[in-house]
Structure formats: C-alpha cells, structure tokens
Amino acid sequence: MRAKFQSKEEQRKFFLDVKKATKMGSRKLSRLLDLKSRGGLESYTACRTSPELSIVKKLEELSGLKANYEIIHNNKNVMVKRKIVTMPYEEAENILRKRFGDMHYSEILKFIEQDENLDDIANKLRSYGYRFDNHIIVRALGSLKLSRRFGLLEKFDEMGCAVLDGYVQNSRGSFLVRFSLGFLRQKLSAKNCKIGFIINDDYSKVKIFPLKGGKKLSASDNRLLRFHIPTRFPLKHNSRVKVLLNPKDFGYSLTDFVQDEDARKLAHKALERGFVIHPVRSTTNNAMGDIVLEYKDRKILIEITRFEKQQAANWKLGQVLLQRINYPSFTNFLILNKGVLSKSHLRAFDRIVVTPITVDFGGDWENRALDFIEKSIQT
DNA sequence: CCGCTGAACCGATGGCGGTT
DNA sequence: AACCGCCATCGGTTCAGCGG
Numbered sequence: 001m002r003a004k005f006q007s008k009e010e011q012r013k014f015f016l017d018v019k020k021a022t023k024m025g026s027r028k029l030s031r032l033l034d035l036k037s038r039g040g041l042e043s044y045t046a047c048r049t050s051p052e053l054s055i056v057k058k059l060e061e062l063s064g065l066k067a068n069y070e071i072i073h074n075n076k077n078v079m080v081k082r083k084i085v086t087m088p089y090e091e092a093e094n095i096l097r098k099r100f101g102d103m104h105y106s107e108i109l110k111f112i113e114q115d116e117n118l119d120d121i122a123n124k125l126r127s128y129g130y131r132f133d134n135h136i137i138v139r140a141l142g143s144l145k146l147s148r149r150f151g152l153l154e155k156f157d158e159m160g161c162a163v164l165d166g167y168v169q170n171s172r173g174s175f176l177v178r179f180s181l182g183f184l185r186q187k188l189s190a191k192n193c194k195i196g197f198i199i200n201d202d203y204s205k206v207k208i209f210p211l212k213g214g215k216k217l218s219a220s221d222n223r224l225l226r227f228h229i230p231t232r233f234p235l236k237h238n239s240r241v242k243v244l245l246n247p248k249d250f251g252y253s254l255t256d257f258v259q260d261e262d263a264r265k266l267a268h269k270a271l272e273r274g275f276v277i278h279p280v281r282s283t284t285n286n287a288m289g290d291i292v293l294e295y296k297d298r299k300i301l302i303e304i305t306r307f308e309k310q311q312a313a314n315w316k317l318g319q320v321l322l323q324r325i326n327y328p329s330f331t332n333f334l335i336l337n338k339g340v341l342s343k344s345h346l347r348a349f350d351r352i353v354v355t356p357i358t359v360d361f362g363g364d365w366e367n368r369a370l371d372f373i374e375k376s377i378q379t
Numbered sequence: 380c381c382g383c384t385g386a387a388c389c390g391a392t393g394g395c396g397g398t399t
Numbered sequence: 400a401a402c403c404g405c406c407a408t409c410g411g412t413t414c415a416g417c418g419g
Contacts, residue, residue, distance in 0.1 A: 042418090132381070133381055138412080142412060165401090226392095230390075384417085385414105390410095394406080
C-alpha cells in the first residue's frame with residue numbers, strides 16, 4: 001500500500017519536516033525504520049515515487065507530525081505511473097543549456113544527430129567534468145532525440161509532396177502506419193532509410209522526411225513500407241491517414257512515383273510543357289486513372305490503354321465511368337489505339353463526358369496526346 | 380546532490396497469413 | 400498490387416530503488 005499525497009510539494013515538505021523535527025537525516029531514519037538503505041527515503045523526498053504507507057506511518061509516530069494523504073490499496077505507485085512520458089522539448093532544452101552551456105548544448109545536438117546512445121552521451125559529458133543526475137539528464141537527452149523524430153521542430157509543409165494512402169493499426173503499444181509504394185520499397189530498404197515524421201493539426205496527414213538518426217522506414221512484406229508512430233499521437237486503430245512525402249527529399253521526382261509506365265512517359269513530357277502532376281498518386285485502388293495532371297486550374301484525369309480488341313473498350317468504359325463518378329470535377333481523357341472504339345462506344349464516352357484520344361503508341365505519341373488535351377481544354 | 384543498475388515497458392523490426 | 404489483420408522477438412529508454 002502506498003500513501004498518495006495531495007501534491008508532490010506536500011510530499012516533499014512532509015519528508016523535509018520529519019527530518020527537521022527528528023533532527024535526523026535519511027541515513028539515521030532508515031536505520032531506525034530498519035530499511036535496507038536510505039535510497040527509498042531519498043526517492044520519496046525527491047518525489048520520484050510515492051511512499052510506502054507503513055513508512056509514512058512510522059515517520060508520523062517518530063516525528064509527531066501528521067501527514068495529509070490518501071491510502072492507495074494494491075497500487076504499487078500512484079505518483080509516478082509506469083508509463084514512459086517524454087519530457088517536453090522546451091524543458092529539455094532549458095535544462096541542458098542551463099547545465100552544460102550553449103557550446104556543449106550544440107555538441108549534444110550533434111551527438112543526437114549522429115544517433116549516439118543516450119548513455120554514451122551522458123558519459124561523454126561526465127568525461128568533461130560535469131556531474132549530474134542521470135535521471136533528469138538522460139530524460140532530457142531522450143526528449144531531444146524524440147522531438148527531432150516527431151517533427152516537433154519542423155513546420156508542416158506539404159509543398160511538392162506526393163500523397164499516398166496510409167493505414168493505421170495498433171501494434172503493441174504503438175501505431176503502425178503502412179503505405180504502398182512498390183518500386184521504392186526495395187530502394188529505400190536497401191539504403192536503410194531513416195525517417196522522421198510530422199503530423200498536421202487535425203491528424204489526418206503524416207509527412208515523412210529522411211532524418212539521420214531517425215527511425216527506420218521498414219518493409220512490412222514484399223510491397224508495403226511502414227513506420228511507427230507512438231501512441232501519444234491521437235491516431236485511431238484501423239483508420240487511414242494520408243502519408244505525404246516530398247520525392248525530392250528522397251532523391252526522386254513526382255514522375256518517378258507514377259505507377260503506370262505509359263503514364264510515366266506521358267508525365268515526363270507533360271512536365272516539360274508546364275503541366276503539373278497531381279500530388280495524390282493514382283493507384284488501382286483509388287480509381288484515379290493512370291495519372292492526374294494539373295493544368296490551368298484544371299485537373300485532368302487520364303487513363304491509358306494499349307488494348308486493341310473491342311471487348312477491352314467495354315470494360316474501359318466501366319472503368320472511366322467509375323472515375324467520372326468518383327471525381328466529377330476532373331476532366332477525363334482516355335488514350336487508346338485507333339479502331340478500338342465502335343460508334344456506340346463513342347456515344348457512350350460522349351455521354352459520360354470522357355474524351356477519347358487515339359494514338360499509335362509510336363513516335364512521339366505523348367506530345368500528340370498532350371497537344372490534343374491542351375487544345376480541347378482551351379475551347 | 381549525484382551515479383549506477385536491474386527490470387519494466389515499449390518501440391522497432393522481422394515476419395506470417397488472408398482478402399479484394 | 401493494394402489492402403488488412405496479427406504475432407514474436409529484440410534491444411533501447413525510462414523507472415524505481417539503492418547507495419556514494
């Protein structure tokens with residue numbers, strides 16, 4: 001059983017008062033109470049833990065003082081819960097600057113960036129002649145480390161970012177965010193890519209960025225990438241977040257992220273002509289066609305198919321209808337071979353406002369398609 | 380005040396399986 | 400290929416206590 005004081009201050013005051021009243025320090029008091037050492041009394045005085053009830057009672061008897069507390073049954077410790085809580089960044093910076101000075105503080109930051117072990121850093125500081133309480137300093141160091149990782153030092157900026165679908169799940173005390181980016185998976189895991197992340201205000205978007213000394217962006221299986229987010233961030237089990245990343249940060253461009261090969265070719269040419277690639281990546285799942293371009297405030301959804309049989313037109317018709325329904329504000333095009341569409345197909349595409357562009361997929365088909373798109377948008 | 384240590388806890392990482 | 404559910408293990412961080 002433990003004694004729970006009203007506040008840490010009251011607890012500290014009680015132990016100090018007892019020492020004063022009895023004219024004894026922790027050493028003598030511990031001996032009197034038959035304690036193994038005086039460590040416990042020190043911890044109680046420093047409010048690291050809430051005190052054992054029997055000890056408080058004996059101290060009350062000894063000193064004649066009355067303590068104000070409630071009794072906690074079957075609870076080992078009520079004051080300091082066994083839950084890992086990171087020190088706020090500002091507090092950590094304050095403590096470290098005050099204790100080690102600006103110069104050594106920047107050196108500490110360097111150690112953190114190099115992902116040095118916290119104990120190693122503490123020991124290095126000791127080797128400089130500093131003396132300090134591990135309990136506080138290592139926590140402060142841990143705070144610096146995590147604050148960097150959690151993007152607490154960055155501003156949320158989604159300029160130039162690709163937007164991907166992420167899935168959140170609980171995973172033994174932390175959230176696991178997974179997202180699909182097939183081609184990048186192998187490259188990033190080969191590079192042993194470390195990342196930090198930053199979450200926007202309404203917790204709907206997570207931006208990741210490469211960070212030395214960050215956490216690993218690891219592969220979940222053959223296809224998915226994933227990373228952990230601590231439970232201190234209010235995400236939800238089995239929910240979705242948008243995962244944002246700037247391809248440039250990772251040494252890629254947005255066109256590299258285009259999944260379909262023909263669409264990627266088209267995207268390259270389109271960029272040269274002043275089109276912009278829509279940040280939300282087209283996948284088979286979001287029915288956003290093969291690529292979405294932006295041009296003069298228009299969003300242009302393009303589906304590309306090399307099919308030559310007429311049956312293929314039937315199912316493309318269904319596919320683009322789905323795209324029209326999901327993204328009614330977009331302007332839709334279908335790039336395909338000549339002679340695939342019958343007259344009734346043409347009427348159908350016209351009805352659902354999708355413009356077919358026929359090409360031969362040879363020579364410079366990309367620019368010819370883009371010519372067509374530019375022209376049809378201007379009218 | 381300070382420093383050390385064992386252990387609890389949790390995050391990171393490696394998987395597996397299955398469905399759409 | 401994307402989506403989803405879950406497990407096991409390992410090792411780093413933090414806590415609580417002991418003691419200089």
